[in-house]
Amino acid sequence: MYQNLLSYINQHTTMPLTSVEIGLIEAAFQPKKLRKKQYFLQEGDVSKYAGFIVKGAMRQYSVDERGVEHIVHLYIENYWANDRESSIMLTPSKYNIDAWEDTDLLIVTRADMLDLIDKIPALVKMIRSMDERNAIANQRRLSSTISNTAEKRYEEFAENHPQFIQRFPQHLIASFLGITKETLSRIRKQSIK
Amino acid sequence: MYQNLLSYINQHTTMPLTSVEIGLIEAAFQPKKLRKKQYFLQEGDVSKYAGFIVKGAMRQYSVDERGVEHIVHLYIENYWANDRESSIMLTPSKYNIDAWEDTDLLIVTRADMLDLIDKIPALVKMIRSMDERNAIANQRRLSSTISNTAEKRYEEFAENHPQFIQRFPQHLIASFLGITKETLSRIRKQSIK
């Protein structure tokens, strides 16, 4: 169960974890299973846990006044599911996070995570490295969203994230890209020609 | 000159800086002046410095195949101007960063910054706090971009960032929002009624 998380950590740090450190980590993270469609976080609640996905797939989305869902994140194995704004500022979340497939998580509270970071120097580097990767990914996505047409955004996404294309249905991909499922369907038809 | 930077750092940390630490910081950061329109970073170059804006205003943008500029960031006092992807991965930047007004910067290389972080514990927290704020801001912008109409995006932006509205001309704001200047002009006309 903890294997994925531990190797994820080792990949993002320079020095391997000691067995004492591994013990601390296993004590702080708690296993959690979600069935398909179960909520991990509901709009209006304050995020209590960050979840590392060991196995499964999840999505994060907002729901607008008309009831339309807007997918802001898709998650699979080795991703962290969380609304950082809510968990950092302790404000009610504007998002829902739920399981798209049956999912195994390792969850940790922000307090326990901060505690771990204080005790395990390697984690400081990991957090920074994760934040950097995250900032880069966000920058790319943002840039693509404001600069490219829907067609180009889809092409780029399909090229850079083929795992997501296979794993999630088309209407979720469309929403993630900020377009409707009909538009995506037509774009794909177009580009096959 | 260093006053703004030092109080910025103190605001983002818990313990005040010692005079030794202040000395280290002043040694690592180098003052730099840019005249309006001068480049801080040009597309194709690898980002060498991060720049803290003491006074002035800058913009970061890409240029597409048709020669159209897409503004990805606007910066004013107390912002950091940089293409993190380029400076972290050491890859040629896809962006330009230039001065929109005459600007005073304090610039630092990534190596010197990492060195400072190792020597000054308070900076570790500052970086994390900055990354968190950054992640939250990016999340909000992204969510707004894929979920809202142009009109609502402009309203939100004007409400949350009135300083930018005053400081940058409308066509830059439009590009930042991912729309044309004509569309923004019509949106504003509309909402006055």
Place this chain on the structure above:
DNA sequence: GCAAACCGTTGACAAATGTCAACGGTTTTT
């Protein structure tokens, strides 16, 4: 095994946004 829900596609049409050209009023440069 059947009903219900889900998924992608298509057509007809509406709405939002982009494109291009032109204008007048600034501000900046020389």
Place this chain on the structure above:
DNA sequence: AAAAACCGTTGACATTTGTCAACGGTTTGC
């Protein structure tokens, strides 16, 4: 002081994307 560049606006029109309704082919749940 004149010329040039910049800025926001407007009109006419094109293009992109959204909306709504319907369909058939899955897959899912009971």
